[in-house]
Amino acid sequence: MIVASIFEMVIGLTGIIGVMLQWLTLLVVFPTTSLVGLSLFEEVTCTASKNWGSAIMTVGFTNSQYRCSFWNICRNVSVDC
Numbered sequence: 001m002i003v004a005s006i007f008e009m010v011i012g013l014t015g016i017i018g019v020m021l022q023w024l025t026l027l028v029v030f031p032t033t034s035l036v037g038l039s040l041f042e043e044v045t046c047t048a049s050k051n052w053g054s055a056i057m058t059v060g061f062t063n064s065q066y067r068c069s070f071w072n073i074c075r076n077v078s079v080d081c
Contacts, residue, residue: 011017048055
């Protein structure tokens with residue numbers, strides 16, 4: 001898990017993902033990340049069951065990020081009544 005995290009940080013900090021997205025569309029990225037997440041499900045649930053505080057904090061942070069992104073998108077959408 002630590003090696004995977006370091007690998008992900010290196011990809012994010014170097015900007016490699018921006019270069020890769022010139023050739024790979026979101027139709028490739030989304031299923032790939034979904035499959036990686038589903039393959040880690042068993043280990044994540046085992047770890048989360050041992051430390052409830054960490055699990056709840058992670059869910060809270062994830063939900064707050066999605067909520068902020070959702071409201072930023074909704075702010076730019078106008079609805080005609």
